[in-house]
Amino acid sequence: xxxxxxxxxxxxxxxxxxxxxxxxxxxxxxxxxxxxxxxxxxxxxxxxxxxxxxxxxxxxxxxxxxxxxxxxxxxxxxxxxxxxxxxxxxxxxxxxxxxxxxxxxxxxxxxxx
Amino acid sequence: xxxxxxxxxxxxxxxxxxxxxxxxxxxxxxxxxxxxxxxxxxxxxxxxxxxxxxxxxxxxxxxxxxxxxxxxxxxxxxxxxxxxxxxxxxxxxxxxxxxxxxxxxxxxxxx
Numbered sequence: 152x153x154x155x156x157x158x159x160x161x162x163x164x165x166x167x168x169x170x171x172x173x174x175x176x177x178x179x180x181x182x183x184x185x186x187x188x189x190x191x192x193x194x195x196x197x198x199x200x201x202x203x204x205x206x207x208x209x210x211x212x213x214x215x216x217x218x219x220x221x222x223x224x225x226x227x228x229x230x231x232x233x234x235x236x237x238x239x240x241x242x243x244x245x246x247x248x249x250x251x252x253x254x255x256x257x258x259x260x261x262x263x264x
Numbered sequence: 265x266x267x268x269x270x271x272x273x274x275x276x277x278x279x280x281x282x283x284x285x286x287x288x289x290x291x292x293x294x295x296x297x298x299x300x301x302x303x304x305x306x307x308x309x310x311x312x313x314x315x316x317x318x319x320x321x322x323x324x325x326x327x328x329x330x331x332x333x334x335x336x337x338x339x340x341x342x343x344x345x346x347x348x349x350x351x352x353x354x355x356x357x358x359x360x361x362x363x364x365x366x367x368x369x370x371x372x373x374x375x
Contacts, residue, residue, distance in 0.1 A: 155307075184362075191367065192367060193268070193351070193364075193365035193366050193367045193368065194308070194351070194353075194363075194365040195365075196362055196363070199362065209362065241307050241308070250313060251295075251296060251313075251355065252298070252310050252313060253298075253310075253363060254310060255300075255307035255308045255309070256307050257306055257307045258305075258306070258307050
């Protein structure tokens with residue numbers, strides 16, 4: 152099993168450009184999450200999904216949209232990138248029941264100029 | 265609001281010098297406390313889950329313990345390969361409950 156994979160690994164955007172980050176998992180997990188990690192701050196939840204076709208807002212959702220059209224994929228979109236969205240983005244997934252351990256992907260580094 | 269505070273922010277140890285990392289938390293009913301290890305440029309890697317005060321879990325040189333207010337990650341005779349950032353997170357009760365993470369502790373073990 153590949154676990155949780157993220158595409159791309161690194162991206163540079165100009166202010167105002169749009170992009171989509173892809174997260175894929177092959178563990179048949181129901182729940183999926185998008186976090187951002189910034190220096191000096193803990194991981195912060197952007198959006199999450201408890202199943203195919205469902206999404207919900209996390210702690211810092213502004214400026215991001217998500218979609219979960221297939222159980223194994225969770226997409227994070229930036230419609231109009233801003234420098235404040237420069238960060239490392241992590242995707243995670245877990246089973247709906249116990250154990251409720253979240254498994255993380257390798258991350259996507261995004262630089263917005 | 266759930267809060268997680270980890271201390272110290274950074275810790276430098278000599279190889280073989282045992283120590284402990286602290287995770288203090290405030291949550292309205294703990295559903296679970298999680299420890300992760302994160303290497304530079306990589307995603308967090310799961311280490312332990314603790315559910316109730318008094319619980320302990322071990323893995324190689326690491327041992328995690330839990331009280332009603334804090335958790336400790338004890339590192340016995342650390343090696344340079346234990347150098348990483350250690351993250352603590354708490355989960356509150358409720359369906360779809362989410363994790364609240366601390367800022368992490370960066371551990372450096374010198375040979």
